[in-house]
Amino acid sequence: MTGPELAEAGRLLAAARRPVVFTGAGMSAERARADVPGRPDRALAAVRPAGAGDPCRVRADPALVWGxxxxxxxxxxxxxxxxxxxxxxxxxxxxPETGVITQNVDDLHERGGVPAPVRLHGSLFAPRCSACARPAPLPSDLPLPSDLPPPSDPRCRPASRSRRTGR
Structure with missing residues (x-):
């Protein structure tokens, strides 16, 4: 953006009553990479980002996707x-009336100073049980295996098994 373009953007922003900032992958791409330096990982190699949330992929290998x-x-x-x-x-x-809407699932807006962005695709830091959608705990920072069991709510576990198996 040139100097005059930046000045015009600033003028328009200052005149706005309720501006909205909408961000997507380009905002965090250089910072929020999924790689684990120095160590190949089965989960990272086997799952492409666009297919990670695919319901068929999740059902086929939930531990791989969660990993x-x-x-x-x-x-x-x-x-x-x-x-x-x-x-x-x-x-x-x-x-202060500015709305911040993001497609990103990282927490970099919050750590950058935005207190409560609206998240279109959820957050990596707010997992939910795949059976009942209740909040589930994040795993501790133990050494990272290639795959992990997905988070679950202990209250729904027996019910979710019986729904799937018919027992």
């Missing part, structure tokens, strides 16, 4: 917000 998400979560924990995340927070600090 993939856990590896991504750990990569994001190591990442730092970039100047874009901080700029969005600065806009919201100056114009």
């Amino acid at each position: 993939w998400y856990e590896a991504r979560r750990r990569g994001v924990r190591r990442a730092l917000p970039n100047p874009g995340h901080r700029a969005v927070a600065a806009i919201q600090a100056r114009l």
Whole structure:
């Protein structure tokens, strides 16, 4: 963006009553990589990001998919917000009516200073039981295996088994 374009963007933003900042993959791409440096991982190699949430993939190998998400979560924990995340927070600090909507599942907007972005695709840090959709605990920071059992709510586990098997 050139100087005059940036000045015009600033003028338009200052004149807005309720601006909305909408972000997607480009905002966090350079910072929130899923890789685990120095160690190949079966989950990361076997699951492409676009197919990770596919219901067929989840049903076929839930531990592999959950391991993939856990590896991504750990990569994001190591990442730092970039100047874009901080700029969005600065806009919201100056114009408190600014809405922030993101497609990203990382927590980099929050760590960059945005208190409560609206998340279109959920959060890596708020897993839910795949059977009942209740919040499920995050795993501890133990060494990362290639795959993990997905999170579950202990209250629904027997019910979910009986629904699937018909028993």
